[in-house]
Amino acid sequence: xxxxxxxxxxxxxxxxxxxxxxxxxxxxxxxxxxxxxxxxxxxxxxxxxxxxxxxxxxxxxxxxxxxxxxxxxxxxxxxxxxxxxxxxxxxxxxxxxxxxxxxxxxxxxxxxxxxxxxxxxxxxxxxxxxxxxxxxxxxxxxxxxxxxxxxxxxxxxxxxxxxxxxxxxxxxxxxxxxxxxxxxxxxxxxxxxxxxxxxxxxxxxxxxxxxxxxxxxxxxxxxxxxxxxxxxxxxxxxxxxxxxxxxxxxxxxxxxxxxxxxxxxxxxxxxxxxxxxxxxxxxxxxxxxxxxxxxxxxxxxxxxxxxxxxxxxxxxxxxxxxxxxxxxxxxxxxxxxxxxxxxxxxxxxxxxxxxxxxxxxxxxxxxxxxxxxxxxxxxxxxxxxxxxxxxxxxxxxxxxxxxxxxxxxxxxxxxxxxxxxxxxxxxxxxxxxxxxx
Numbered sequence: 001x002x003x004x005x006x007x008x009x010x011x012x013x014x015x016x017x018x019x020x021x022x023x024x025x026x027x028x029x030x031x032x033x034x035x036x037x038x039x040x041x042x043x044x045x046x047x048x049x050x051x052x053x054x055x056x057x058x059x060x061x062x063x064x065x066x067x068x069x070x071x072x073x074x075x076x077x078x079x080x081x082x083x084x085x086x087x088x089x090x091x092x093x094x095x096x097x098x099x100x101x102x103x104x105x106x107x108x109x110x111x112x113x114x115x116x117x118x119x120x121x122x123x124x125x126x127x128x129x130x131x132x133x134x135x136x137x138x139x140x141x142x143x144x145x146x147x148x149x150x151x152x153x154x155x156x157x158x159x160x161x162x163x164x165x166x167x168x169x170x171x172x173x174x175x176x177x178x179x180x181x182x183x184x185x186x187x188x189x190x191x192x193x194x195x196x197x198x199x200x201x202x203x204x205x206x207x208x209x210x211x212x213x214x215x216x217x218x219x220x221x222x223x224x225x226x227x228x229x230x231x232x233x234x235x236x237x238x239x240x241x242x243x244x245x246x247x248x249x250x251x252x253x254x255x256x257x258x259x260x261x262x263x264x265x266x267x268x269x270x271x272x273x274x275x276x277x278x279x280x281x282x283x284x285x286x287x288x289x290x291x292x293x294x295x296x297x298x299x300x301x302x303x304x305x306x307x308x309x310x311x312x313x314x315x316x317x318x319x320x321x322x323x324x325x326x327x328x329x330x331x332x333x334x335x336x337x338x339x340x341x342x343x344x345x346x347x348x349x350x351x352x353x354x355x356x357x358x359x360x361x362x363x364x365x366x367x368x369x370x371x372x373x374x375x376x377x378x379x380x381x382x383x384x385x386x387x388x389x390x391x392x393x394x395x396x397x398x399x400x401x402x403x404x405x406x407x408x409x410x411x412x413x414x415x416x417x418x419x420x421x422x423x424x425x426x427x428x429x430x431x432x433x434x435x436x437x
Contacts (some may be wrong), residue, residue, distance in 0.1 A: 190226025221247025
């Protein structure tokens with residue numbers, strides 16, 4: 001099992017992005033699957049070694065599966081003496097069917113934890129479909145492959161004790177052997193988060209309910225917003241809304257800022273790997289028309305073309321670059337990226353959230369001292385969400401930076417979710433005030 005050396009909380013979402021429904025909040029019932037659609041079958045429990053669990057299935061198997069159908073599951077060690085084991089009745093890795101950016105069926109992995117306390121009433125446990133922040137682009141960077149599930153154990157334990165089932169997508173390309181993560185691909189990430197909620201329901205239809213939330217931080221905030229825009233993908237489920245901590249957005253501004261810093265001699269240490277991952281996402285989005293050097297400096301592009309470098313996760317890729325492509329000589333970003341290839345801008349704009357109206361209310365939480373995803377970027381995103389006629393509420397946290405906003409906003413998130421479960425009318429601050437504090 002791959003150890004996670006990065007700070008546990010930082011794993012929740014350190015993505016450098018420096019930039020600037022009306023109704024009662026119960027969301028809409030996406031409806032039952034058509035009678036002609038294949039119903040999910042019981043998932044086989046996999047008892048072999050962990051590494052073999054991540055072997056990619058034959059495409060014919062994936063194509064026959066229904067969206068959200070669990071293809072394979074494996075127990076995660078959670079003894080009663082452990083923090084997770086003290087709250088979870090069931091903890092397992094899952095592999096399930098979802099879709100890529102083009103709508104093609106793919107297998108994705110993640111993990112699922114269920115509470116020990118029985119569900120209240122007949123509705124079953126509501127589901128939180130969690131979307132993680134940036135970890136990398138190689139299979140080994142999947143949170144489900146880490147011993148501490150991507151540093152999520154304290155959060156999982158809290159939500160389990162509050163009576164939520166929690167499922168967390170790795171995103172397509174993270175986890176299964178031989179794959180590459182389509183970094184920032186909004187529709188692919190959003191579908192995987194929505195289908196993960198459906199997979200949780202399929203895992204235990206007696207106890208897991210149909211009501212679900214999408215929640216995430218940074219890259220995961222972007223993914224959660226994408227899930228809200230595609231909530232109908234979770235057929236038969238009832239979407240209650242999206243909660244986004246410091247959601248990633250406005251990626252052209254990220255690159256512009258990096259070019260400015262590079263030109264002025266400001267170090268991009270801590271950013272170089274993230275910028276390289278953006279180039280990976282752009283290349284996989286349009287491999288015939290977008291090359292790594294369209295975004296990265298020639299030296300860094302050469303390094304990212306090495307398959308072995310794809311397997312370097314966020315906690316090690318900057319160190320690799322420091323040794324084999326030192327910033328002073330190699331630089332990081334191609335200063336002509338914006339004029340060199342129009343396909344790059346097309347990709348970046350398509351990955352911005354607020355592409356479509358969300359199927360449920362949105363709650364955005366932002367640290368005012370965040371220099372990664374800046375308050376200005378989030379204000380701009382809120383304005384874009386409002387322009388899509390989303391029902392949006394937000395909260396700002398003075399003195400709070402990027403990785404701390406999830407902790408600062410956790411109680412507010414809990415209050416917001418409880419209100420949605422009680423069918424309380426969601427606050428909509430889009431009118432008339434707009435996205436101010």
